[in-house]
Amino acid sequence: MDRTEIIQLVKKYPALERATGKRISQDGVPKELCKLCDAPFDKRLSYNLDDQQLEVARKAIAFLRTHKVFSIIKETASSDIWIKTAERVPVLARLANLPGGWMSGTRKVDAGVPHFYQVPLAVEPRLLRELGLQEVFKEFDGGIDSCAHLSFLNPEKELLQSAIRLTKQERTRDHPSEALHDLPSIPVRRTTTYLYFCCEGCRSDIERVACKYGPIPSLTPGYQHGENYCKWRLALVVQLLREADPDISYVLGEWWRGFVLLDKARVLISVHPPLGSKQRTDSKVVEYLKGGVDLIVIDEGRIFEYAYDREIEGDINALVRRIMTSLETYCRMEQGDDHKRYIKALARIGSESGFVPMTEYSVKGSRVDCVWLDADGDVFAAIEVETSGSFKKDIISTWETGPHMAVICMNRKTDSPIHRLASYELLKVIPHALLLVNTATKNAYLFDKQEVIGRYELALPASSSG
Numbered sequence: 001m002d003r004t005e006i007i008q009l010v011k012k013y014p015a016l017e018r019a020t021g022k023r024i025s026q027d028g029v030p031k032e033l034c035k036l037c038d039a040p041f042d043k044r045l046s047y048n049l050d051d052q053q054l055e056v057a058r059k060a061i062a063f064l065r066t067h068k069v070f071s072i073i074k075e076t077a078s079s080d081i082w083i084k085t086a087e088r089v090p091v092l093a094r095l096a097n098l099p100g101g102w103m104s105g106t107r108k109v110d111a112g113v114p115h116f117y118q119v120p121l122a123v124e125p126r127l128l129r130e131l132g133l134q135e136v137f138k139e140f141d142g143g144i145d146s147c148a149h150l151s152f153l154n155p156e157k158e159l160l161q162s163a164i165r166l167t168k169q170e171r172t173r174d175h176p177s178e179a180l181h182d183l184p185s186i187p188v189r190r191t192t193t194y195l196y197f198c199c200e201g202c203r204s205d206i207e208r209v210a211c212k213y214g215p216i217p218s219l220t221p222g223y224q225h226g227e228n229y230c231k232w233r234l235a236l237v238v239q240l241l242r243e244a245d246p247d248i249s250y251v252l253g254e255w256w257r258g259f260v261l262l263d264k265a266r267v268l269i270s271v272h273p274p275l276g277s278k279q280r281t282d283s284k285v286v287e288y289l290k291g292g293v294d295l296i297v298i299d300e301g302r303i304f305e306y307a308y309d310r311e312i313e314g315d316i317n318a319l320v321r322r323i324m325t326s327l328e329t330y331c332r333m334e335q336g337d338d339h340k341r342y343i344k345a346l347a348r349i350g351s352e353s354g355f356v357p358m359t360e361y362s363v364k365g366s367r368v369d370c371v372w373l374d375a376d377g378d379v380f381a382a383i384e385v386e387t388s389g390s391f392k393k394d395i396i397s398t399w400e401t402g403p404h405m406a407v408i409c410m411n412r413k414t415d416s417p418i419h420r421l422a423s424y425e426l427l428k429v430i431p432h433a434l435l436l437v438n439t440a441t442k443n444a445y446l447f448d449k450q451e452v453i454g455r456y457e458l459a460l461p462a463s464s465s466g
Contacts, residue, residue: 001245003294006267007305009240013271014301020236028207029232036235036242037252043169046196046206053195056139057163060195063133064144064152067092071145072133073194074121081124081143083117091130092117142168142192147202159197166196166206233271234260237298261293270297295356302344304351312354312374316405316433319381320446320456323349323407323435328442329461342385342409342439343369355380366400381405391417391436392424399430409437415445422450 023030031045049057063069068086075082083092095117119127128134137143146152150162169191198206234252237260241248253259258271297304313319323346330345331338347357347370355372363379370383382398383406384391391410398406410417418436421427427434427450434447437458446454 001241001248001265003265003267003307005244006241006262006265006269007296007303009244010237010269010296010298010303012240013237013298013303016240017233017236017301020232024232029230031207033232033235033239036238037231044206045167045169046203047165047167049163049165053139053165054160054163056136057160057195058156059132060136060144061152061156061159063131063136064146067131068152069144070152071143072131073143073145074124074137074141074192080121081119081127083119085115085117088115089117092119095119095123095127095130136195140165140193140195142194144195144197146196147198149199149202150197162197162199162203164196164198164203166194168192168194234258237269237271266292267294267296270295270299297351297356297358299347299357299359302348304347304357306351306354306356308375310354310375312380314374314380316446317454319353319405320435320444320454322353323437324444324456325459326352327437328458332461337387338411338439339369339385339387343383346370346383346385346407346409350381361401363401366397368394368397368401371401371403379403381407383407383409385409387411392426395426395430395434399432403432405433405435407435407437409439411440412438413440415441415443418445421447422452424450 020030020033034043034045037043067089069089070084070086072081072083083089085092092115124137128137145166150159152159231252238248238250238252241250241260241262248262249264251261253261260269260271261267262269292308294308295306297306313322326349327342327345330348331341334341334344336344343359347359350357350370350372353372355374357370357372359370361368361371361379361382368382369385371379372381372383374380379401380403382401382403384394384398386394386408388411391408394408395406398408412418415438418438421436427447430449435444436447437444439458442458442460444456444458445452446456
């Protein structure tokens with residue numbers, strides 16, 4: 001799949017994102033998206049038992065009743081088997097006394113759970129043989145668990161109806177990327193399967209929220225992100241791409257780095273949260289960009305394309321003319337308040353000029369509304385849109401990004417604040433060009449240190465001229 005095919009598929013994303021967001025608000029994250037996610041947290045998916053697994057479940061129920069056990073779970077991370085029981089079990093007490101084992105005879109770890117055994121994983125074969133659980137653990141490698149609302153005293157038919165196959169998926173380690181050896185590694189996932197007895201309410205929770213950080217449906221319109229760690233937007237991009245290539249190799253960025261890396265295709269798809277979100281950094285995007293990766297940016301429903309070998313417009317005078325020609329027209333096409341519309345319009349101009357636009361860009365503790373990145377991932381232009389208050393602070397914040405050019409838009413009744421900048425001492429040492437745009441008077445001024453080297457007028461949209 002080449003870059004052109006990828007772009008055509010990605011163009012479907014904005015409408016699909018809106019529809020999926022509505023679906024999540026009612027039913028939680030679709031299971032098909034959860035399967036595509038590589039979140040490092042315990043991710044749970046539930047399935048009905050087949051006939052063979054139902055027979056295994058009957059044997060498990062007999063074990064639970066005989067020993068009055070609530071759960072027997074294999075924790076590969078801690079190399080132990082953890083068992084909760086209602087009464088003391090001699091065989092478990094004996095195995096728990098082996099080196100590395102532990103037993104609590106009176107401590108109540110959970111409500112109604114007076115005994116808690118920790119058996120070393122090294123004695124697993126002996127434990128399963130003495131308890132008669134070899135077949136159960138062969139089918140469910142993680143063991144047996146139950147929710148707090150069920151009891152082993154319940155009728156067998158009721159317990160069988162409550163039994164499901166529960167899979168937990170977690171990230172265990174990383175291995176190097178196949179094509180991008182100098183870039184961050186790809187997470188490896190491990191899936192563990194459990195026989196889980198749960199009531200309808202607990203199963204509903206699993207179905208609606210696959211992991212503890214997923215979007216939680218609420219009774220009010222919209223949905224709540226637990227810790228806002230869910231990657232459903234990134235998984236949605238992967239789902240689109242799999243329409244053309246079911247075996248596509250991909251990596252998802254962490255929750256605060258919204259990107260999908262198509263490893264072998266050397267394409268990075270950056271999926272930005274809504275404008276104004278502070279929980280995002282573009283550091284990894286820049287890192288991949290420097291590695292010679294084509295970039296596609298999805299930002300608030302708009303799609304920017306960037307080929308690594310694409311030519312950029314590096315002449316500042318030509319860029320100023322392009323801004324004067326297109327800014328008001330593009331601003332009229334966007335939605336939102338003036339601040340957002342001007343940022344979006346300037347981002348589009350940057351994209352058309354060959355740059356990679358990034359909104360809400362942070363560097364060295366400073367944040368600017370937008371930047372244009374060049375082929376090396378460096379800031380060519382830093383942009384601030386100031387609809388109220390002083391714009392002098394924006395001169396400093398844009399300077400801190402180390403740009404070749406700074407663009408500051410403001411809304412002032414007259415241009416006198418701009419004229420007074422000629423005596424602003426700080427301009428003597430600014431190493432880059434500074435373009436000040438007054439969106440109220442439709443005038444713009446290009447500064448080289450304290451000198452105005454160009455005065456321009458913003459072109460009005462065709463429907464507004466004349």
